[in-house]
Structure formats: C-alpha cells, structure tokens
Amino acid sequence: MNVAILTFQFAHNYGALLQAYALKTYLQNHNMNAEIAPYYPDWARAEYAISPFTKGVPPKRRVRLALQYFKRKKQSRVFSRFIEEELKVNDAISEQKELVTWLDRHDCVICGSDQIWNNNITGDCSAYYAGGCKTRRISYAASLGTLQLTEVQKDNIKANLPYFSEISVREPSSATKIAELIQKEVRVVLDPVFLLKKDEWRELAKPVAVESNYVLVYFLQENEELLNYAKAYAQENNLRIYDIHPTMSKKHSGCRRLNNVGPKEFVWLIQNASCVCTNSFHATAFSVIFEKKLIHIPNGKSPERTISLLNRAGLELKKQGEFPFYDLGKCDSSSLYHEISESKVFIENALRRENNGD
Template sequence: MTKIGILTFHKAHNYGAVLQAYALRKYLIQEGCDTNIVDYLSDVNRKSNLKCFFKRRNVISLSINFVFKFRRVLRRHKKFNYFIETYLSPKDTIKNSLNFRNLDYDIYCIGSDQVWNRKIIGRNETVYWGNINQSKKFKLTTYAASLGNEALNSEDINDVGVYLEKFDAISIREKEASVSVSNIINKQVAHVFDPTFLLDANSYEVIISKPIIKDDYILVYQIAVSNETIKLAESIANKLNSKVVYLDSDVNSLVPKKNTYDTVGPSEYLRLIKDAKCIITTSFHGTAFSIIYNRPFYLINIDSHNSRPKSLLQSLGLADRIIYNSDYVSYQNVDWEKVNDTLQKERQKSFEFLKRNLVG
C-alpha cells in the first residue's frame, strides 16, 4: 500500500484550509492509499487564534477584548481543534526540513491551498517547495498548489527554481498560474480543481452539523468586507422575503451583532451554506461549497487581481455570478444540471492526475 504524506495548512483556523485538507486525505484513503497529514509546524501552522488574540495588545485593549471577546474566540478555537484532531488526525510532528530524515513516506503531496504564496508562507520557507530531507527515496508531487494572486518573479525563481526541478509531478489550482510555472520550469504542469471538489455533497454528510437556522435566510460570508455585499444581500433578501445572516471568518466585534455567526466551526460552516437560499461571498471556498451544494450564489469582486475564484467560475461557465456593481445583477437561475456536467468533467481531470501520480 502506497504511503502518502500531505503537507498543507492543516492547522490554520480557516474553513477552506481545513476542509480542503480533509477532502484530499479522505479521497486518497478511499482510493486505498495509507494517507497521513504530516504535522509540519510551519509558521502558518504554528499560528493559532489564541496566540493572535494575545499578541500586540496593551493592557487596556487586552482587558476589554478579554471581557467581551475571549469566550467566543475560545469557543471557535475549540471547534477548529476538535475538527483537526478528529477528521485530519495529523501525525509525525516536524519543525524543519531536516526532521523528515527518519520518516518513511513513498510520496509527499504538497497542497492544496496557498502553499506557494510567498506573502503567506514567508520568503525563507522551503519545505512547501519540496526541500524535504528524508533518507528513504520518495516521489514528490503537488496537488492544486496555489500561488494566490502572486506570480513568481525573477527573485522567486532564483530562490525556489532549484526545488521545482525536483518534483515528479506538479498540479496547480489556477489555470494562469499553471501555464506560468510550466513556462518557467519547462515541464508540463496540470491545472486541477481544489480538493474540496474531489468529494460530492453526500460525502460531506459525515462531518456536517445539524441544522442551525429554521427560517429562510440569505448568507453573507465575507473575507474582504464590502458595502456592495451588504447592499446586494439586502436587495436579494427583499426579493426572496428572507432575512440576512452573516458568517464572520473571525471574532471581530466586541459584542455579537444581530444575525451574525462568528463562533462556528467547519461542520457548522457547511451547514450554513447548504441550508441558505442564496450565498453572497467574497471567498473562494464560500464559492466552492455553494457550487458543491448547488446553492444560488454571487461572488462580489473586491480585488480585480483575485484570480482564484474567477478561474473556478470561468471553468464552470459561471462568470455571470461575479458581481462588479450591485446595481447590475443577473437574477437568472443557475442551470445546475449543466454546471454539474461540466464540474464532473473537470473532476475527472483531477482524478486522472491523482491516479497517475499518487494512487497508482
């Protein structure tokens, strides 16, 4: 049985990060691979919500935040930790590239998520670029690695080019980035879908929470905050005679706002998306799970350079769901049968890459 070690952002308290890690591991296990998420303590994985909570606060600020926010922060923190320990089960704690020496994986799979975004991982990070010093011989691949909105410049190529040459197979989540990296290393680079799409909606039923909201609602999930999002949400809520519910990616306010959920874990996140009448989001994974659950949605265009969700929607013929101005919105229903057919074809490309390079 092939033994695979996944290197990703498995400890980030971020819905998309933990769910993509869950999906990739679950798919590979279903395909008969002995698959672990390697507990690599990169700078990204070392950061926790609790550490960030106490960081850079003066005594007065800390006291105010402790009184009003800490219980909610702790509740959210516990839910993420439970999900990570229960469903990701990371093993083999590693602090740097030299600690890999005594491990015995047949294949290391790096990704998904923004493991190649140097603004996130830092310029000194090399493990995510394949700098792994295991004594036993191994294959090196990526699955749906993302550079985020960043392109590799000449300085990046000087820093990491030598590592890229060592990969047996590379796949990237964004189409433009896959072409760019292919040109740099003069090797074929596959464009594949995010790991969350490796599983269908039914496959997430084992981790989804019980229903949370009884009434009809429009879900607003913002990473980058936009007035356009709120304006559109209120307009659609009036049309559908539904209330607006807000899902925050962190505990931001001192006092919980009305109809705002800021302490939910990954399982509740799935439920809130699945049961919504419509989702309005600025998030890649908010968009992804709207598609997986066939829920009407709109992606608010905050950053004109944000290629991640745009690449996904263009691939599925859903570019009309991108909103540049809330005064110009298409209220046409999504043809989910057509979208699901296209999605299945794109999934097949991802399955083929994994079977060719990991599953065997």
C-alpha cells in the same frame, strides 16, 4: 502506499481545513494510507494565535488578542476539534529538519492544496516544497497566491520543482509561469473539495439551529456593496440574514452573527441556505457543489479564482453595477464535471506511477 500530505492543516479557516479533509479522505477512499504532516511552524502559530502570550505575536496585536480572547475561545475549540478528530493531526513539528525526517518515512509526499507556495505567507523557506526530502514528491492544486512570481518563489521553484514526479496547480496563470521557468509540464486541477461527492459532504455536515429560510453572508474581504445586495435580496424574498466568520471578525448591521461555526457547520449552512452571499473562494465552491443561489463579487485580492470557477460552472461574471446573482442549479456545469474527472485521473495516475516506481 503511505502518502504524506503537506498543506495548511493548522489554519482556523473553513476552506483550508475542508480542502485538507477532502484530499485526505479521497486518498483513503482509494486505499491509500494518507496522513497530513503535523507541521506547525512558528510563523503560523503566531499568525493563528488567539492567546496574547503566544511567541512571535507583535505587541499591538497582543492587546487586541487579550480583548478578544474569551469571545474567540469557544470558536477556536470547534476548529481544533475538527483538526484533531477529522484530520487526525497533532501539531508537533515546528522545524523543517524534523519535517523532512517525518516526510521521508512515506512512499510519496503530496504538496497541496492551498497557497503553500505563497512566500508572503510562508517566508523564504523551502519547507512547503518538501525541500531536502528524499522521497518522491508530487503537487496537487498547489497555489502561488501571487499574480507575479517573486524572487523567492523563482528560487524555490528552480531548486525544487524540477525534481517533482508530477506537478499540478490550482490556477492556470501559475501553471504557465512555472512551466516557463523550469521547462516542465504543469497541469491545472480543481481544488480538492471537488474530489468528494455531494453526499459525502452531506454526511460531514453538522446542523445548526437557524430558521429555515435565510441568506448566508460570509466575507473574507469587507464589501459594502455586496452586503447591500444581500440585504435587498433578503428583504424582497422575506429571508433572514445570518453571517459567519472563522475569527469572529466584524459583525454586519441587519445580520445575525452565528457563533461557534466550524467547518462542519459551514458546510451545513451553505447546503441549507436559500441563498449564499460571499466573496470567498471556498464558500463559492460549496455553493457550486450544492447548486445554490449565489450573490457574488470576486475578492479584490485574488479575483481570478472565483471568476475561473464560475466560468467552469457555465457562468459569465456579471458586469459591474449589475445585480451579481447566479442560480447555480440552472447552469450548464458539464465543463466543470469534466475537469473534476480529469483532476481525479491526474492524482490517481500520479500515485499509480509512484506505486509502480516509474
């Protein structure tokens, strides 16, 4: 069976690339010929540009990119290599019409995962709903990325999702909103990174030259309180602090910045950390997978994602002002394991029905 995956495979972002890798690998392990759509629209090229000469980059950002270019070039190559070697994608399609032609060569299209239905990212086009596509469509762990449905989302949902064979999303609130709008069952499943076993992630991980005892800091949203917790924990336990960021963003005092860290290095650094300090969903997800010690305050832009994940892992979020420390090796994750099994059943059954022509 030939399966196309429609997701954000171009983002120089740890979580985006690792979720894409996980879904592709899981399908291939189940005898599917899975490939990721080589769709790289102009808005995305501008958003993830490191060259100041990229089409669509605003003038003020061109100046910043010019100043950062040589610093970011090596790190960018690490991500590009992962996209080419592990995802096997050459980003050649930029127009939706070309995308539809490419998708229609497959038996089924899977939309997801990631915030592919967030029009604040993608604009008002229907490309990430596989709009205009004649082949069968399902979604896996797609995300709206918004607390309330926008008018653009409502229009795209009503125009496209009634024709999907199966629909699943990543957040319970999204499932409720979509189901109410189109009167169709919408399932909640886990992020694709949970489809792979711990040993499969260990095989992908690439070692980094660091001291053996360390706290890993990774912020998608700056949080001084969270950083101070990391410093206090490191001092109390005699640990070094390393920090990473996919776009070489702000360095933190008291931390050693690790450069040229791609998705493989990201997995290894979490696997081998004494403790992970983060407000990133995927860093939290991998901390759960590797049963790490975790210092975590949810990201203010989308707090429900990690709150829900930690609840599934058997943890209650600490109250504001309490030390937000969690030992993921000592919690009852039976609910999470059940949801992992249910997520696998969903995608296997959905594709089996596609294969049988139901």
